[in-house]
Amino acid sequence: MEHLLVDLGIFMFVMGVGALGGWIARAVLRGGFREQCLGQGSEQIRQVGAILSQLQELAGRVAADVGQHTHRVETINQQLHSAGKGGPEVVVRAISQLLEANSQMRQKLATAEQQLQEQAQQIQTHITAARTDALTGLANRRAFDEELARRYAEFQRNKHTFSLMMVDVDYFKKFNDTYGHQAGDEVLRTVAKTLREHSRAMDLVARYGGEEFALICPGATAEVLKEQAERLRQAVENLLFEFEGQKVRVSASFGLAHALPGEGTEKLVERADLALYASKEAGRNCVHWHDGQKILRYFSSKMGPVGGNRSGSDRPGEEDISTPSSQPKDRPPSRELLGGPSEETAQEHTLLPQPLESLHTRSDFCVILGRRLAERRRTKRPLSVLLLQIDHYLDLVGQRGLQAAQLALRATSQFLQAAIRQMDVIAQYENSTFALLLPEADLAHVTDIAERLRQAICRCKLPLGNSWEMITVSIGAAETTETDDLERMLQRCEEALDQARSAGGNRVCVHTGQGVEMVEATV
Numbered sequence: 001m002e003h004l005l006v007d008l009g010i011f012m013f014v015m016g017v018g019a020l021g022g023w024i025a026r027a028v029l030r031g032g033f034r035e036q037c038l039g040q041g042s043e044q045i046r047q048v049g050a051i052l053s054q055l056q057e058l059a060g061r062v063a064a065d066v067g068q069h070t071h072r073v074e075t076i077n078q079q080l081h082s083a084g085k086g087g088p089e090v091v092v093r094a095i096s097q098l099l100e101a102n103s104q105m106r107q108k109l110a111t112a113e114q115q116l117q118e119q120a121q122q123i124q125t126h127i128t129a130a131r132t133d134a135l136t137g138l139a140n141r142r143a144f145d146e147e148l149a150r151r152y153a154e155f156q157r158n159k160h161t162f163s164l165m166m167v168d169v170d171y172f173k174k175f176n177d178t179y180g181h182q183a184g185d186e187v188l189r190t191v192a193k194t195l196r197e198h199s200r201a202m203d204l205v206a207r208y209g210g211e212e213f214a215l216i217c218p219g220a221t222a223e224v225l226k227e228q229a230e231r232l233r234q235a236v237e238n239l240l241f242e243f244e245g246q247k248v249r250v251s252a253s254f255g256l257a258h259a260l261p262g263e264g265t266e267k268l269v270e271r272a273d274l275a276l277y278a279s280k281e282a283g284r285n286c287v288h289w290h291d292g293q294k295i296l297r298y299f300s301s302k303m304g305p306v307g308g309n310r311s312g313s314d315r316p317g318e319e320d321i322s323t324p325s326s327q328p329k330d331r332p333p334s335r336e337l338l339g340g341p342s343e344e345t346a347q348e349h350t351l352l353p354q355p356l357e358s359l360h361t362r363s364d365f366c367v368i369l370g371r372r373l374a375e376r377r378r379t380k381r382p383l384s385v386l387l388l389q390i391d392h393y394l395d396l397v398g399q400r401g402l403q404a405a406q407l408a409l410r411a412t413s414q415f416l417q418a419a420i421r422q423m424d425v426i427a428q429y430e431n432s433t434f435a436l437l438l439p440e441a442d443l444a445h446v447t448d449i450a451e452r453l454r455q456a457i458c459r460c461k462l463p464l465g466n467s468w469e470m471i472t473v474s475i476g477a478a479e480t481t482e483t484d485d486l487e488r489m490l491q492r493c494e495e496a497l498d499q500a501r502s503a504g505g506n507r508v509c510v511h512t513g514q515g516v517e518m519v520e521a522t523v
Contacts, residue, residue: 133207135185136192144206147216152265163225164268165215166255166276167195167232170284172211175250179243184211187250191236198235199228214272222258222289226298229254229287237285253279254287256298263292270368277367359413365427365435370486372437377482384446385489386436386477387497388416388453391505393432396471405432407462408471415457419449433497443479443510447519450475450508454521458506474500478511 131143139147151162169175169191176184188211195213196205200220208214217225236252255276257268271290278288278295287298360368369385376383390396390408397405409432416426416434429435438446454475461468476497480489492511499516500507508519 133192136189136207138192138196138213139204139206141206141209144204144208144214144216147204147206148265148269151216151218152259152268155259156261160218161259162216162218163220163222163256163258164272165217165225165229165232166208166269166272167213167215168253168276168280169211169236170251170253170280172250175248179248183241183243187241190239190241191250191252194235194239195232198232222291225256225258226287226289229256230298233285233287251285253284255279256287256289258291260292273371274364274367277363281363359434360425360427362427362429362435365425365429365437366486366490368425369437369489372439373480373484373486373489376480382440382442382445382479384438384441384443384477384479385493386438386446386450386475387429387433387493388412388436388450388473388475389430389433389497389501391472391474391501400469404462411460411462412457412471412473415453415460419453419456435493441479443477443512446477446479447508447510450477450510451519451521454506454508472506474505475508476500476511476516477508478513481513 131140132138133140148164151160154160155162169187172184172187175187188207192205192207192213195215199205199215200217202218204216206214206216217228220228233252233254236250239250241248241250253276255272255274255278257271257275259268263271271292275288275290275295278297279286282288282297289296289298372383390412393405393408396408409428412434413426413428416436420426420436420438423439425437427435427437438449441449454473458470458472461470474497476493476495476499478489478492478496484492492513496509496511496516499518500509503509503518507521509516510519511517
């Protein structure tokens with residue numbers, strides 16, 4: 001019986017080694033093990049490699065011990081078979097040897113099991129560290145991306161809804177420059193702790209990058225999420241730091257979005273980003289919500305008179321910022337900031353037909369371009385921007401009216417949407433100007449695209465009033481360079497567009513980085 005128990009113990013132990021090996025293999029095959037360790041540096045890889053080597057040595061020792069034990073038991077078994085010839089002394093001696101062999105094997109198994117548990121714990125510790133942000137102790141970007149993908153897949157299968165919350169510490173760069181990086185690190189650690197302590201246990205709180213955090217909130221309704229964001233905002237606002245003898249407070253801006261069917265994780269993150277950007281534009285330290293159609297500012301009912309419905313929105317506690325009357329004063333880089341508004345631009349503002357709902361807004365475009373510029377600095381892959389403006393737009397409005405202007409805008413928009421690729425982004429940049437973001441397009445490529453668009457549009461005639469009218473467009477384009485930030489990139493495109501308009505319209509100009517060049521028209 002005891003012999004059977006020892007054999008069973010050996011079997012269970014070997015199965016345990018195999019299970020651990022299989023678990024490690026699955027982690028490696030998923031790419032989660034080695035790639036996670038890559039993010040921790042070569043020392044982390046060396047440590048994990050050493051643990052795996054120890055595990056292999058342990059498995060080898062166990063196999064050798066099992067082999068020796070089996071051989072010893074077989075020898076004793078032969079002695080028992082011949083016990084009838086040697087008398088009871090032989091039986092007693094054989095049983096004693098069997099008991100001793102089993103005892104030694106049990107000790108070896110116990111020692112090996114303890115080592116196995118310790119090494120499994122070490123491996124789990126390294127994997128956990130590879131998914132954890134070292135500064136804040138929160139989940140890192142890799143863990144966030146994996147959880148977001150998992151939640152969205154579950155949402156598609158089982159309709160288990162979830163929401164995304166983006167959080168950005170306000171004026172963090174200025175704070176870092178004033179008080180130093182150690183003070184900045186302390187702020188990030190404390191804000192991270194505050195977000196975790198004031199969130200639900202089921203929420204994933206992650207450091208998204210730099211001073212930006214992200215929360216994945218499963219099962220939260222829109223109202224629950226907004227109230228939670230407001231509680232977090234107030235909790236961060238109430239933090240008090242002391243640096244260099246000064247008491248300092250910080251704040252954070254919030255952007256929220258609820259998962260919608262068929263949009264994908266990238267679109268969800270983009271909507272939350274746009275809401276966060278709206279909070280920045282509105283003066284920071286506030287909460288905005290993207291409902292899939294428009295961005296709304298959220299005011300908690302507990303905030304007193306300022307929490308009322310300021311804009312006549314049909315939702316209590318929210319302000320629709322998509323209307324011109326509630327646009328924040330601080331906008332993305334614009335022509336006003338890049339040299340002052342032209343008289344035509346000022347006149348256009350009062351003559352603008354309704355914006356085209358199917359397109360991104362200028363604010364949307366700036367957020368997306370800013371993110372793509374950051375990606376471009378890492379990947380070095382080409383990225384270009386094209387601005388396209390309808391020529392003589394004010395004359396069209398004055399002679400044909402707003403309805404005709406709206407028709408021209410929609411026709412131009414349809415041309416652009418039919419011409420772009422799935423990866424491209426199109427926005428209504430200004431009243432009569434469209435913007436296209438073209439990933440993977442260098443200057444030669446964007447020049448060819450611009451000229452083809454110009455030719456296609458000028459061949460189209462629109463039914464305006466009792467006649468058919470031809471519309472033309474001016475186009476300015478540029479490819480990003482190493483030194484471009486958001487403002488500089490848009491400025492170069494606008495300079496190229498201005499040159500095309502100054503030449504009489506129906507022209508394409510490109511900014512090479514050194515200056516503006518006119519593109520020769522092709523037939």
